[in-house]
Amino acid sequence: MEDQKKDTVKMTGSQAVMESFVREGIDLIFGYPGGAIMPVYDALYSYREKINHILVRHEQGAVHAAQGYARASGRVGVCLVTSGPAATNAVTGIADAMIDSTPVVVISGQVGSPLLGSDAFQEVDVVGVTQPVTKWNYQITRADEIPWAIARAFYIARTGRPGPVLLDITKDAQFGSLDYSYRPVTSVRSYTPYPSVDPGLVEEAARLINLSSRPMALVGQGVVLAGAEKELIEFLEKTGIPAAQTLLGLSAIPSRHPLNVGGLGMHGNYGPNVMVNQSDLVIAIGMRFDDRVTADPKRYATSARVIHMEIDPAEINKIIHADVPLLGNVKESLPMLTAKVSRNDHSKWLEEFRACERVEYKRLVEREINPDKPEITMSEVVARVSEAYDDDAIMVTDVGQHQMIAWRYFKFRQSRSVITSGGLGTMGFGLPAAIGAKLAMPDRPVCLFVGDGGFQMTIQELGTIYQSEVPVKIVLLNNNFLGMVRQWQELFFDHRYAHTSLINPDFQTIAKGYHVPAVKVTRREDLDKAVKKMVSADGPFLLEVAVEKEGNVFPMVPAGASVDEIILE
Amino acid sequence: MKQEFTVTVYSENRVGILNQVTTVFTKRHINIESLTTSESAIEGIHKFTVVVYATKEEIDVLVRQIEKRIDILKAYYFSQDEIVYQEIALYRVPTASLFEGNEVEKLVRQYGARILEMTPEYTVIEKTGHKSETQDLFNKLDPYGVTQFTRSGRVAINKLKKEPLNSYLRKLARNGVNPEIKTD
Ligand SMILES: Cc1ncc(C[n+]2csc(CCOP(=O)(O)OP(=O)(O)O)c2C)c(N)n1
Numbered sequence: 027m028e029d030q031k032k033d034t035v036k037m038t039g040s041q042a043v044m045e046s047f048v049r050e051g052i053d054l055i056f057g058y059p060g061g062a063i064m065p066v067y068d069a070l071y072s073y074r075e076k077i078n079h080i081l082v083r084h085e086q087g088a089v090h091a092a093q094g095y096a097r098a099s100g101r102v103g104v105c106l107v108t109s110g111p112a113a114t115n116a117v118t119g120i121a122d123a124m125i126d127s128t129p130v131v132v133i134s135g136q137v138g139s140p141l142l143g144s145d146a147f148q149e150v151d152v153v154g155v156t157q158p159v160t161k162w163n164y165q166i167t168r169a170d171e172i173p174w175a176i177a178r179a180f181y182i183a184r185t186g187r188p189g190p191v192l193l194d195i196t197k198d199a200q201f202g203s204l205d206y207s208y209r210p211v212t213s214v215r216s217y218t219p220y221p222s223v224d225p226g227l228v229e230e231a232a233r234l235i236n237l238s239s240r241p242m243a244l245v246g247q248g249v250v251l252a253g254a255e256k257e258l259i260e261f262l263e264k265t266g267i268p269a270a271q272t273l274l275g276l277s278a279i280p281s282r283h284p285l286n287v288g289g290l291g292m293h294g295n296y297g298p299n300v301m302v303n304q305s306d307l308v309i310a311i312g313m314r315f316d317d318r319v320t321a322d323p324k325r326y327a328t329s330a331r332v333i334h335m336e337i338d339p340a341e342i343n344k345i346i347h348a349d350v351p352l353l354g355n356v357k358e359s360l361p362m363l364t365a366k367v368s369r370n371d372h373s374k375w376l377e378e379f380r381a382c383e384r385v386e387y388k389r390l391v392e393r394e395i396n397p398d399k400p401e402i403t404m405s406e407v408v409a410r411v412s413e414a415y416d417d418d419a420i421m422v423t424d425v426g427q428h429q430m431i432a433w434r435y436f437k438f439r440q441s442r443s444v445i446t447s448g449g450l451g452t453m454g455f456g457l458p459a460a461i462g463a464k465l466a467m468p469d470r471p472v473c474l475f476v477g478d479g480g481f482q483m484t485i486q487e488l489g490t491i492y493q494s495e496v497p498v499k500i501v502l503l504n505n506n507f508l509g510m511v512r513q514w515q516e517l518f519f520d521h522r523y524a525h526t527s528l529i530n531p532d533f534q535t536i537a538k539g540y541h542v543p544a545v546k547v548t549r550r551e552d553l554d555k556a557v558k559k560m561v562s563a564d565g566p567f568l569l570e571v572a573v574e575k576e577g578n579v580f581p582m583v584p585a586g587a588s589v590d591e592i593i594l595e
Numbered sequence: 596m597k598q599e600f601t602v603t604v605y606s607e608n609r610v611g612i613l614n615q616v617t618t619v620f621t622k623r624h625i626n627i628e629s630l631t632t633s634e635s636a637i638e639g640i641h642k643f644t645v646v647v648y649a650t651k652e653e654i655d656v657l658v659r660q661i662e663k664r665i666d667i668l669k670a671y672y673f674s675q676d677e678i679v680y681q682e683i684a685l686y687r688v689p690t691a692s693l694f695e696g697n698e699v700e701k702l703v704r705q706y707g708a709r710i711l712e713m714t715p716e717y718t719v720i721e722k723t724g725h726k727s728e729t730q731d732l733f734n735k736l737d738p739y740g741v742t743q744f745t746r747s748g749r750v751a752i753n754k755l756k757k758e759p760l761n762s763y764l765r766k767l768a769r770n771g772v773n774p775e776i777k778t779d
């Protein structure tokens with residue numbers, strides 16, 4: 027009776043964690059148990075009907091899986107890990123989520139509060155360690171802080187520019203009891219997730235757009251995070267402005283949209299890299315001018331005014347000066363802008379991009395995807411797989427040459443179809459991220475491209491795939507090299523291949539050990555059949571392709587160069 | 596061109612904020628010349644005053660990177676002519692030095708310093724002022740045997756008509772955003 031009057035229920039801290047997850051709509055978490063998180067796992071046992079838990083094989087995998095889940099679905103990914111080594115294992119994933127703005131909540135167990143600071147067994151100052159790589163973190167030492175902290179964690183992780191949040195819960199707080207009530211957080215005084223859009227600046231941006239004869243849009247992941255794909259297309263179609271995408275912005279616009287002019291940056295397309303220095307107006311939409319996009323920023327967008335549409339004030343003027351810093355959520359600012367701009371057509375300007383595209387096709391793409399040499403290229407594998415999926419799958423990649431090739435040659439129809447480690451470039455990201463993506467979107471095919479190096483960084487997650495029956499498709503592009511590093515050694519270190527050649531295990535045997543059906547292709551004539559087999563398999567599948575050993579990724583903007591110095595071969 | 600900036604940061608009163616403020620500078624190898632922190636005039640809000648050398652472009656970005664941290668309310672930067680500021684310095688000299696001629700006493704008068712405490716053994720002199728002034732006095736006193744010298748970080752007040760933080764908090768309150776109440 028007393029409880030009802032106060033609208034609270036008595037429970038333990040651990041139960042409060044579970045109950046708060048349920049209130050936040052969480053039905054899936056990734057994790058790995060251990061001493062300091064056992065009370066929470068015990069509570070999870072009682073909630074197993076409501077919350078599914080995926081047991082990974084390494085805590086780094088738990089975070090990458092949560093990232094894949096979040097990136098594919100837009101929902102917050104959740105991880106549960108124990109203290110000390112488990113929390114430090116999670117750090118790489120957290121850092122990856124931070125730099126790629128991925129909403130993830132990580133709960134780590136911690137030693138009991140009386141032991142804090144005493145170098146207790148499995149004690150690490152996790153809040154200190156993760157401070158630079160979290161959007162927010164907090165140590166909970168009392169059970170009654172749990173509902174507040176979890177509500178705040180989810181609010182902060184998913185709003186504004188999303189990011190990872192870590193809550194470190196001492197064991198006594200997990201065991202302790204509280205009078206539970208849950209109030210979702212709807213505002214935090216010191217945090218402005220969505221800066222208000224200044225109509226004067228919208229006006230100014232529209233004026234520049236209406237005057238421009240060579241405008242170009244640079245589309246970043248911000249558009250996807252805001253769910254503003256439709257608003258973007260409306261803006262582009264009204265103005266007729268050609269749009270290029272960053273690594274993480276890819277798939278925000280369908281590959282075959284007439285205004286899509288391709289990818290930006292180091293291994294992006296020839297046209298957008300060259301044309302950005304011909305443009306008189308660059309409209310950056312939810313992107314942050316990463317150095318892999320701009321190369322030498324002093325020689326970027328050299329003859330253009332810049333409109334920067336951005337949610338994070340700290341990105342304005344950080345790399346490239348914005349003539350119009352249009353702060354705010356692009357979901358809100360894009361329609362305001364669309365309303366103010368005149369209908370236009372830039373077909374002559376667009377034709378210049380198409381001309382570059384033809385040059386790139388003739389000099390590079392054609393022989394990449396239809397090679398006349400005997401060795402199989404990574405590009406042709408990617409192109410065949412994309413075709414087999416009718417250009418409609420979630421493409422996940424690891425990091426290296428295969429990543430850039432997959433990003434260049436896979437095609438897309440829907441948004442949220444590219445899941446790759448952009449800002450951090452984390453080898454080992456791919457396999458667990460693919461698991462998370464598939465669990466988030468069971469009705470969409472999920473296809474991972476991975477290298478022989480990175481595969482071995484998180485290969486143990488094949489165990490997760492087997493145990494939890496996750497039907498991800500894995501394309502292993504095996505060149506027996508740490509290919510991307512080898513490419514740099516070839517081009518910039520005088521062919522001195524210092525420790526980049528790999529003597530690999532038999533991946534077929536490994537797959538067999540994990541009960542994952544697998545095929546290895548070494549001859550071109552077997553490729554199509556193997557791809558079909560993979561695509562039509564019901565469960566998980568590993569397609570290993572022995573690709574040319576010393577292939578290079580082109581085009582390429584050499585380090586320190588200007589984007590228009592991009593080389594095609 | 597690098598110049599001196601005084602950065603004032605207002606935050607919620609939570610553990611670990613200082614580290615979040617300082618790493619924004621140290622990440623870029625910018626040395627912190629001086630740092631003061633204490634509760635501000637507004638209950639529950641902490642104030643940090645940081646002095647650094649940076650370019651205008653740098654400081655502009657750095658302040659927004661500080662503000663980006665969740666528990667930071669606001670951060671502002673000021674060039675030297677936009678603020679009134681003080682530091683405080685304490686000097687310990689042997690009391691005997693005051694009796695060997697009147698030089699020390701003359702310096703205290705001349706520099707507007709004052710004697711804070713006097714024992715038979717030592718005397719503590721206090722001076723407030725800018726760094727150059729407190730340093731100057733140190734240089735003058737040193738020949739008389741300064742046994743300890745310490746200087747505080749900077750405290751600063753801006754010359755703006757309205758305190759920008761107050762306007763900001765009022766705006767938040769108008770929009771219904773109030774300080775959080777934790778559980779219990
Ligand atoms: C964790 C980590 N360690 C090292 C690197 C540096 N690195 C970038 S790409 C690459 C080679 C990747 O080799 P592989 O997985 O075989 O892919 P490939 O380039 O051959 O396609 C390396 C070592 C990295 N990005 N991440």
Ligand SMILES: [Mg+2]
Binds near residue numbers: 506507
């Ligand atoms: Mg390789």
